[in-house]
Amino acid sequence: MTTISDSGTDAEARPVFIEERRWLGLTASGWQKVVAPLLIGLLVLGLWEFIVRWAGIPAYILPGPLLIARTLVTDWGTLSGSLVITLQITGLALLAAVTMGGLLSILFTQFKWLELSLFPYAIILQVTPIVAIAPLIIIWVNNTLLSLLICAWIVAFFPILSNTILGLNSADHNLINLFQLYGASRWQTLRYLRLPAALPYFLGGLRISGGLSLIGAVVAEFVAGSGGTASGLAFRILEASYQLKIPRMFAALVMVSASGIIIFLVLSLISHLLLRRWHESAVRREN
Amino acid sequence: MQAAVETAAGKLWSPLAGRPLVQLQGVTKRYANGTIAVTGVDLTLRDGEFVSLLGPSGCGKTTVLRMIAGLGEVSAGSVEWPTSKHDWRGRPVRDLGFVFQEATLMPWATALQNVLLPLKLKYRPPREATQQAEEALASVGLAAFKNAYPRELSGGMKMRVSIARALVTEPRILLMDEPFAALDEITRHKLNDDLLALWNAKRFTVAFVTHSVFESVYLSQRIVVMAARPGRVIADIATGTSYPRDEGFRTSPEYAEACRVVSAKLQEAIG
Numbered sequence: 001m002t003t004i005s006d007s008g009t010d011a012e013a014r015p016v017f018i019e020e021r022r023w024l025g026l027t028a029s030g031w032q033k034v035v036a037p038l039l040i041g042l043l044v045l046g047l048w049e050f051i052v053r054w055a056g057i058p059a060y061i062l063p064g065p066l067l068i069a070r071t072l073v074t075d076w077g078t079l080s081g082s083l084v085i086t087l088q089i090t091g092l093a094l095l096a097a098v099t100m101g102g103l104l105s106i107l108f109t110q111f112k113w114l115e116l117s118l119f120p121y122a123i124i125l126q127v128t129p130i131v132a133i134a135p136l137i138i139i140w141v142n143n144t145l146l147s148l149l150i151c152a153w154i155v156a157f158f159p160i161l162s163n164t165i166l167g168l169n170s171a172d173h174n175l176i177n178l179f180q181l182y183g184a185s186r187w188q189t190l191r192y193l194r195l196p197a198a199l200p201y202f203l204g205g206l207r208i209s210g211g212l213s214l215i216g217a218v219v220a221e222f223v224a225g226s227g228g229t230a231s232g233l234a235f236r237i238l239e240a241s242y243q244l245k246i247p248r249m250f251a252a253l254v255m256v257s258a259s260g261i262i263i264f265l266v267l268s269l270i271s272h273l274l275l276r277r278w279h280e281s282a283v284r285r286e287n
Numbered sequence: 288m289q290a291a292v293e294t295a296a297g298k299l300w301s302p303l304a305g306r307p308l309v310q311l312q313g314v315t316k317r318y319a320n321g322t323i324a325v326t327g328v329d330l331t332l333r334d335g336e337f338v339s340l341l342g343p344s345g346c347g348k349t350t351v352l353r354m355i356a357g358l359g360e361v362s363a364g365s366v367e368w369p370t371s372k373h374d375w376r377g378r379p380v381r382d383l384g385f386v387f388q389e390a391t392l393m394p395w396a397t398a399l400q401n402v403l404l405p406l407k408l409k410y411r412p413p414r415e416a417t418q419q420a421e422e423a424l425a426s427v428g429l430a431a432f433k434n435a436y437p438r439e440l441s442g443g444m445k446m447r448v449s450i451a452r453a454l455v456t457e458p459r460i461l462l463m464d465e466p467f468a469a470l471d472e473i474t475r476h477k478l479n480d481d482l483l484a485l486w487n488a489k490r491f492t493v494a495f496v497t498h499s500v501f502e503s504v505y506l507s508q509r510i511v512v513m514a515a516r517p518g519r520v521i522a523d524i525a526t527g528t529s530y531p532r533d534e535g536f537r538t539s540p541e542y543a544e545a546c547r548v549v550s551a552k553l554q555e556a557i558g
Contacts, residue, residue: 172391174387174389174391175391175393177358177385177387178385178387178391178404179408180358181356181357181358181381181383181385182404182405182408182409182456183408183409184408188407188408192393192404192407192408193393196393196395196396197395199395277395277436278394278395278396278436278437278438279394279395280438283438
């Protein structure tokens with residue numbers, strides 16, 4: 001092939017990326033984002049502890065953060081067991097949501113009649129409050145763990161489904177034309193064009209679903225209210241409230257929130273790693 | 288300026304002896320909403336020639352290109368590929384590359400992966416395909432950028448990747464739909480020259496859609512002038528000017544004369 005010199009104006013007009021200085025892997029603005037909320041958090045906790053002590057509020061009304069932390073340590077045996085169960089349900093529900101949501105969205109976009117006939121029911125499932133159908137599911141499904149899983153899945157799967165459908169349909173029309181031009185099969189168009197184009201949308205749905213599957217798991221546990229073998233964090237919260245063990249209730253609450261935050265951070269990290277080379281959302285603006 | 292061939296549908300004359308690759312006869316395109324994009328277009332693209340389709344916006348230049356490419360059916364008339372093979376359904380195997388107005392690259396793929404795409408879709412063996420794609424990238428001067436993602440490239444470089452992708456299958460015809468319209472003038476001139484160099488070396492057929500008289504005269508052997516409402520061909524002008532073309536050509540009297548003739552035709556098209 002003939003070669004054209006790569007000198008010339010446009011070959012040199014490549015965008016320049018300027019590296020910012022980093023400390024421990026974070027830039028100055030990155031540290032700001034970590035330190036500022038941390039400071040606020042410490043301030044609020046300090047104020048809380050101070051008010052509880054100063055006003056002499058009893059622990060069964062409002063325990064201070066130090067007591068909650070101590071309860072977290074002393075009750076770790078019971079609480080960690082429950083945490084594992086809640087996380088199990090959450091994780092499995094998310095997994096089911098990803099597989100079902102992903103597969104259904106591919107099927108829906110490949111076979112339009114399937115989407116037309118089934119999507120309304122997916123919406124019905126989504127808009128019906130889970131608390132309202134959870135008792136039914138718990139009655140119908142004998143296995144407690146499975147019924148909890150189903151409830152959490154119902155809550156979690158819709159964002160993945162609707163986002164991925166949107167993503168699969170949002171491939172650049174000219175790229176679709178290009179694929180048609182080269183006689184690409186339906187499978188090739190899906191594999192090389194629609195799926196990569198849908199990835200950012202799917203990941204957006206995944207982040208929402210991660211939080212929702214935890215919420216679904218907790219809500220379902222509340223409705224089930226079951227003790228015995230499968231007792232998750234929600235059951236511990238209920239139990240503690242009956243027994244007026246308010247510090248333990250708070251400790252369980254802290255664990256639920258922390259789990260939610262960690263799930264969100266992990267999913268955000270996955271999303272960032274998958275998109276950082278090409279997608280606008282993961283790329284820093286150069287100005 | 289050689290004899291310019293006037294409109295006269297069906298009686299096009301080309302100074303080239305190349306065999307006809309694509310023949311459009313009485314092609315009309317009506318969209319579902321009733322708009323007539325083009326009507327009664329007769330056009331022959333011959334092997335190895337550089338043809339520009341020139342006209343105001345809305346004259347159906349792009350539509351003509353898309354129908355040559357087989358993107359969308361014609362409403363009346365025919366698009367024939369007399370010298371091409373036909374598949375089992377009797378449809379011509381269109382051996383072509385297409386360059387869109389925008390670079391239309393896959394943002395999640397590197398320059399090399401983008402150029403590889405047409406070969407992948409044709410199930411070429413990966414090693415051979417990679418080598419071919421690397422050669423194509425090198426031919427547009429981007430060998431060093433094969434691992435860059437589109438967002439890391441400038442507008443001109445993205446267009447180069449797009450051209451490399453269109454040429455990687457070594458097609459007989461390259462269809463270009465206002466490829467350089469969005470670029471600045473300096474970059475556009477550079478890409479014009481590079482495109483001519485590639486064409487000169489390979490002698491594929493180029494159908495180049497543009498709304499710039501200067502660009503069409505600088506690049507092509509033949510200029511098909513189109514008018515709007517309804518979209519139709521009103522003149523087919525052989526510029527008859529010589530190659531190679533460079534900055535000297537831009538200031539030559541023959542260039543100026545060709546521009547004047549084509550401009551006059553375009554005025555008719557608008558008027």
